[in-house]
Amino acid sequence: MNGQQAAGTGTTARRMVLGSRLRRLREASGVTREEAGYSIRASESKISRMELGRVGFKTRDVADLLTLYGVHEEAGRAAVLDLLQEANAPAWWQGYGDVVPGWFQAYLGLEEAAAAITAYELQFVPGLLQTEEYARAVVRLGNPAAPDTEIDRRVTVRLRRQRLLTSRPAPELVIIVDEAALRRPCGGPEVMRRQLLRLVELAALPQLTLQVMPLGGGGLAAESGSFTILSFPERDLPDLVYLEQFTGALYLDRPAEVAEYAAAVRRLRAEGLSPERTLALLHSILQEN
Structure with missing residues (x-):
């Protein structure tokens, strides 16, 4: 946030946690933000905003990113998707x-x-x-x-x-x-x-x-x-x-x-x-x- 007004509403902290987890998964898999954006039909800046928790998340986008990052086992995907549900729940x-x-x-x-x-x-x-x-x-x-x-x-x-x-x-x-x-x-x-x-x-x-x-x-x-x-x-x-x-x-x-x-x-x-x-x-x- 770095001195800027925070954008968006909802469970801000959960969005930030989810974004940070996606960032770590992306970096561990060696995927660039540009490549991640292309995989979900979005821009590199959109991936950056997602990883900072400054925008909402679509289930399809997160599922596609998990596949791109090599997260195929059910337990690993479920943990991230459960966090997604928390982040998207109405406050x-x-x-x-x-x-x-x-x-x-x-x-x-x-x-x-x-x-x-x-x-x-x-x-x-x-x-x-x-x-x-x-x-x-x-x-x-x-x-x-x-x-x-x-x-x-x-x-x-x-x-x-x-x-x-x-x-x-x-x-x-x-x-x-x-x-x-x-x-x-x-x-x-x-x-x-x-x-x-x-x-x-x-x-x-x-x-x-x-x-x-x-x-x-x-x-x-x-x-x-x-x-x-x-x-x-x-x-x-x-x-x-x-x-x-x-x-x-x-x-x-x-x-x-x-x-x-x-x-x-x-x-x-x-x-x-x-x-x-x-x-x-x-x-x-x-x-x-």
Whole structure:
């Protein structure tokens, strides 16, 4: 992806895994991209996009490529074709295409496939940790002219994402939130109070490490603003950095770029409050209100 907006929708991570497997099979058989493209009546660039997981896959094309690459045994073909079915399966968020843009649908596919999610948030409590009331206030803030039905659908998507917290296996989560986000009364004092109580409850989850960056801290480490790092169980998938913008998102996967953000996380965690002190701060803010 290398700094470009991600294209397409669906189970992005599975497409990437399938593309990577096809690339390794092609290279092992000594077939060029041009030869592979010719075999399925496509261009060399189409093969390149397939191997990067940036386009969908047709069963006939994948079957023909497996034959070209010398994969004839039933078990080997079945493993790849099963992965193809997973990659082509409709994702739950595709039913919300009116409120979930394509660039964010790509993120949802990656988020669901991640084994570890590390996020730093400056302005708001991250979506995975929001209460329904708080989510509604945040969504309304970003879409002030939207009708209530649209707000409802956007909130539904946000809450649906939170099933990751109780999935099996659940991803490892490291969430670093700026203290300003906890003190910004989004939705009003009562909504914020219930959100803080929710954070106290979620902090007990064994897979979640919650830390707060205190006011005045972490300036150098967080100069890029909010970001998320996604790590995957499949060795074929590199770590990705997700940077959300007003009308799109950037997905960074160059090792040097990812390393810079990983270093920023280490600095943020060192300068931030420990999970124990974070919990104490949450209780302190609750007592103030």
